[in-house]
Amino acid sequence: xxxxxxxxxxxxxNPVALALVKIxxxxxxxxxxxxxxxxxxxxxxxxxxxxxxxxxxxPWGILQGIVDGVKLFxxxxxxxxxxxxxxxxxxxxxxxxxxxxxxxxxxxxPSFEAYGQTVYMTITDLDLGVLFIFAVGGLGVYGITIAxxxxxxxxxxxxxxxxxxxxxxxxxxxxLGIIGVLMIVGTxxxxxxxxxxxxxxxxxxxxxxxxxxLMFFIAMFxxxxxxxxxxxxxxxxxxxxxxxxxxxxxxxxxxxxxYVNMIVMACLISxxxxxxxxxxxxxxxxxxxxxxxxxxxxxxxxxxVAARLRGSxxxxxxxxxxxxxxxxxxxxxxxxWLAGPAWVFxxxxxxxxxxxxxxxxxxxxxxxxxxxFGWKILLPIGLVNLFGTAVIIAVVGPDAASWVKxxxxxxxGFALLAVxxxxxxxxxxxxxxxxxxxxxxxxxxxxxxx
Amino acid sequence: xxxxxxxGMWTALKHTWKPRVTIEYPEVKKERPPFFRxxxxxxxxxxxxERCVGCALCAAxxxxxxxxxxxxxxxxxxxxxxxxxxxKVYQIHLLRCIFCGFCEEACPEDAIVMGPSYELATYxxxxxxxxxxxxxxxxxxxxxxxxxxxxLRSHIEPxxxxxxxxx
Numbered sequence: 001x002x003x004x005x006x007x008x009x010x011x012x013x014n015p016v017a018l019a020l021v022k023i024x025x026x027x028x029x030x031x032x033x034x035x036x037x038x039x040x041x042x043x044x045x046x047x048x049x050x051x052x053x054x055x056x057x058x059p060w061g062i063l064q065g066i067v068d069g070v071k072l073f074x075x076x077x078x079x080x081x082x083x084x085x086x087x088x089x090x091x092x093x094x095x096x097x098x099x100x101x102x103x104x105x106x107x108x109x110p111s112f113e114a115y116g117q118t119v120y121m122t123i124t125d126l127d128l129g130v131l132f133i134f135a136v137g138g139l140g141v142y143g144i145t146i147a148x149x150x151x152x153x154x155x156x157x158x159x160x161x162x163x164x165x166x167x168x169x170x171x172x173x174x175x176l177g178i179i180g181v182l183m184i185v186g187t188x189x190x191x192x193x194x195x196x197x198x199x200x201x202x203x204x205x206x207x208x209x210x211x212x213x214l215m216f217f218i219a220m221f222x223x224x225x226x227x228x229x230x231x232x233x234x235x236x237x238x239x240x241x242x243x244x245x246x247x248x249x250x251x252x253x254x255x256x257x258x259y260v261n262m263i264v265m266a267c268l269i270s271x272x273x274x275x276x277x278x279x280x281x282x283x284x285x286x287x288x289x290x291x292x293x294x295x296x297x298x299x300x301x302x303x304x305v306a307a308r309l310r311g312s313x314x315x316x317x318x319x320x321x322x323x324x325x326x327x328x329x330x331x332x333x334x335x336x337w338l339a340g341p342a343w344v345f346x347x348x349x350x351x352x353x354x355x356x357x358x359x360x361x362x363x364x365x366x367x368x369x370x371x372x373f374g375w376k377i378l379l380p381i382g383l384v385n386l387f388g389t390a391v392i393i394a395v396v397g398p399d400a401a402s403w404v405k406x407x408x409x410x411x412x413g414f415a416l417l418a419v420x421x422x423x424x425x426x427x428x429x430x431x432x433x434x435x436x437x438x439x440x441x442x443x444x445x446x447x448x449x450x
Numbered sequence: 451x452x453x454x455x456x457x458g459m460w461t462a463l464k465h466t467w468k469p470r471v472t473i474e475y476p477e478v479k480k481e482r483p484p485f486f487r488x489x490x491x492x493x494x495x496x497x498x499x500e501r502c503v504g505c506a507l508c509a510a511x512x513x514x515x516x517x518x519x520x521x522x523x524x525x526x527x528x529x530x531x532x533x534x535x536x537x538k539v540y541q542i543h544l545l546r547c548i549f550c551g552f553c554e555e556a557c558p559e560d561a562i563v564m565g566p567s568y569e570l571a572t573y574x575x576x577x578x579x580x581x582x583x584x585x586x587x588x589x590x591x592x593x594x595x596x597x598x599x600x601x602l603r604s605h606i607e608p609x610x611x612x613x614x615x616x617x
Contacts, residue, residue, distance in 0.1 A: 047466040052474065214452075309467055361462035362455070417452075424451035 009115040022123045026103055034259050035065025041356045048360040072255075075248040080152050083245065087150035092246065092253035094143030099260040101136045105129040106267045107191040109277050109340025121277075121340060122191055129190040130178060133268065134171065137223065140261070141167045144225075144232070147254070148242040159241025162367055163225060163232030169374040170222035170229075176382025177216035180209040180389045181272050184409070190268075194276030201280035201291045206273040208409040211385040211416050213273045215378055220265045222374065224258060227359040231367050266351035267344060274347055277340035279332050292329070299325040372445065381420060388412045487549045487564040490542055492586040495532055500586065501561035502540065503533035508553035508562055516546035517553065533559075540582040544570060 011017050039054065039061060046053030054061035079088060109121035126132055141164050148160015184205065185193050197203050206213045222229040233241040243254045270276060281292050299322040306318040331342045365373065392412055396405045430447045434440045441450045473480050482488070493501050504521030522538035530536040553562050572578055 044466070047470075048462050050465050050468060050470055051472045052470050055474075306467070357459060357463060361459040421452050425454070428451060428454070 005115075012115045012117045012119060018119070019123060022121075023104075026108070026123060027100070030100075030103060030260060030263060031256075033263070034256055035069060036062075037259055037263070037352055038065040038068060040352065041359075044353065044356045045360045048357070069252065072248055072252040077248040077250070078245075080245050083152040084150040087146050088245075089250075091143050091147035091150060092250045092257070094146065095140055095257040096143075096253045096260070098136050098138075098140035098143060099257040099264060101139075102133055102264040102268075103260070105132055105190055106264065106271060106344075107194050107276055107340075108344050109338075110195075110336050111191070112337055120191060121337065125191060126189065128188045130182065130188040134175065137167075137171065137174075140257075143257075144242050147246070151242070151245040153245055156242050156244050159232045159244070163242055166222055166225075166229060166232065166367075166370060166374075169371060170219045170378075173215050173219040173374060173378045173382060174223060176379070176386060177209075177212040177214075177219060178272060179382075179386055180212040180409075181205050183389055183393055184208060184405075190271050190276075194271050194278060197275040198278045200278075200289075201275070204273060204275045204280075208406050208413065209273065209385075209389070210410070210413040211381065211420070212389075212413075213269075214417065215382055215385070216269055216273065218378065220269060221355070221358065222370075224261045224265055224355075226258075226262065226355055228362045228365050229370060230359075231364060231370065262352060262355055263348060266348045266355070269351060270344065270347035275343075277344050279339065279343055281329065281332055295325050295328065376445075381416075385413070385416060388416065482566050482568070486566055486568075487551045487554075489544065489565055489567040489570060489580065490547075490553070490585050491563050491565040492537075492540065492561055492582065493563060494587050499529060500531040500536060501559045502537045502586075503531050503559055503561075504535040504537040504540075505558065507556045507558065511552045511556040512547075513550060513552065514546040514548050516543045516548075517541070518543070537582065540585070542580045542585070544578045544580050545575065 011021060042064070043053035043061065054064040057063040057067050079085065104123040105126050107120070107122045111118050111120045113119070144167070145160045145164040148156045148158070148163070151157070181193065182188065185196055187193065197205060221227070225232055231241075233243065243251055246254060281289055281295075302321040302325065303318060306321065328346065331339055331346070333339075334342060389409060389412070392408045393405065396408055427447050430442060434442045434447070442448060443450055495501060504519060506517075506519045506521065509515075509517040509519045518539065518541045519537055520539035521535045524530060524534055524536050549564065551564055554564050570578065
């Protein structure tokens with residue numbers, strides 16, 4: 001027992017060794033989770049399409065992801081004859097490296113004291129965490145462009161260039177979504193941003209910056225090349241895009257890089273807007289935990305609805321959603337160094353489900369529609385949000401009561417959201433009217449009468 | 451726009467709790483209709499005599515020339531079939547057969563019928579030349595439980611069955 005303490009104490013006081021151990025743990029966890037996320041994606045998309053999904057390999061298809069990995073490993077590693085060899089090898093490495101580097105700043109849990117030293121549950125507690133994401137995300141763009149160029153294939157080149165253009169356009173939206181939160185918090189350190197949302201669900205920044213949340217949410221899809229923004233890799237458009245010529249392990253690296261990117265983005269949005277590793281329970285208004293009550297009501301309601309549709313769910317399926325909702329209370333009873341990662345995991349799974357759901361439900365953007373959307377619609381909205389947030393923060397000032405600033409920001413944010421919604425619906429109604437009635441002509445993009 | 455996107459996504463999600471339309475073969479097999487044209491069967495009479503008399507009308511009508519037939523005189527003491535001849539060698543090359551059912555329609559003895567068996571995959575081409583011993587019904591099966599006319603018209607409702615019209 002004594003020697004274990006000695007080893008741990010040495011570990012805690014030795015930052016390099018500690019970082020290596022943390023890297024091992026995080027890498028192991030993420031690489032272990034990716035096959036099951038691949039399986040969950042195929043399963044959920046299948047269910048939305050009224051079919052069962054992979055169910056041959058293990059019970060419920062559990063081993064499918066691992067088997068996919070083995071298959072990719074054993075495939076023939078083909079290099080197209082006239083490609084640029086060095087760049088061909090380099091591209092997947094850049095993509096995967098950028099994706100994994102992003103993992104190093106995500107806080108997975110609260111910091112704790114051990115052997116007289118504060119141990120953070122982040123691989124590196126960078127004070128400029130948010131900036132690091134943008135810097136490293138740029139490396140990912142390099143990887144995709146180089147992959148498209150080095151393949152000696154016109155389709156890949158087009159796919160790579162389109163992906164590069166899309167990624168750099170939506171990095172602006174990403175930044176504008178985050179800036180509102182940064183102005184409220186005043187620091188770039190992701191752990192501190194999480195900590196300032198520790199008061200339960202009503203302290204989360206999604207209520208104070210709903211427009212920022214929406215913009216980060218949309219840019220998240222564009223940054224990971226995920227439907228509705230997946231033109232660079234859409235199979236029916238470009239036969240595979242920038243990773244057409246890749247096979248075996250290199251393709252597995254691209255594939256894994258995409259999923260790790262999704263995991264990173266999901267963790268980021270939960271850190272910035274949804275409280276990170278903090279639990280949503282805990283805000284008490286007049287002594288009652290409203291979110292807890294809401295969860296219990298949701299559990300009962302989902303059981304009732306599922307029981308009415310019993311035929312589709314089976315005798316066990318009716319209990320799954322209520323059990324999950326009620327079980328989320330149980331996470332809070334774990335020790336804090338376990339509850340933190342558990343909440344990060346739960347929030348990540350929720351966002352992965354939303355990613356997968358959007359892929360199954362939405363059609364793809366055309367490339368010019370994509371660029372229009374990023375530059376002409378999201379950028380102005382982001383600037384308006386930025387300006388409004390800055391004005392409110394300046395006007396409220398540091399001396400007001402602690403509820404004034406969040407309330408004012410929430411009012412502004414939701415008002416802007418309502419304006420966006422009505423404006424876009426009116427635009428769509430006008431364009432539909434022009435399309436379906438004679439003699440009505442409108443200008444192409446702004447839909448103003450000619 | 452946001453509410454419309456959300457409505458669209460909810461409509462898609464509703465399908466997760468609707469029943470799946472997939473039939474999980476091979477644990478669950480789809481029911482075939484009674485006139486399904488599967489692998490051929492050579493039927494027998496109730497007393498065990500084969501119906502096939504080796505007339506080779508099926509071989510003549512087959513569009514793919516998939517049937518090979520050698521006839522032999524029946525031994526009067528030990529008849530195999532109910533007529534004068536029987537088919538000594540009867541082979542159908544299942545890889546040439548197009549499963550059209552003309553042989554079944556041409557047979558005057560109601561001997562060859564197309565049965566319900568469709569799981570015919572093998573690992574070698576030789577195994578797909580169906581021999582007589584594969585196709586002939588076992589003795590205890592006896593009388594083929596579908597007469598040809600009944601089989602071919604079983605999907606027509608009784609009210610529409612004109613009865614006297616030959617196919």
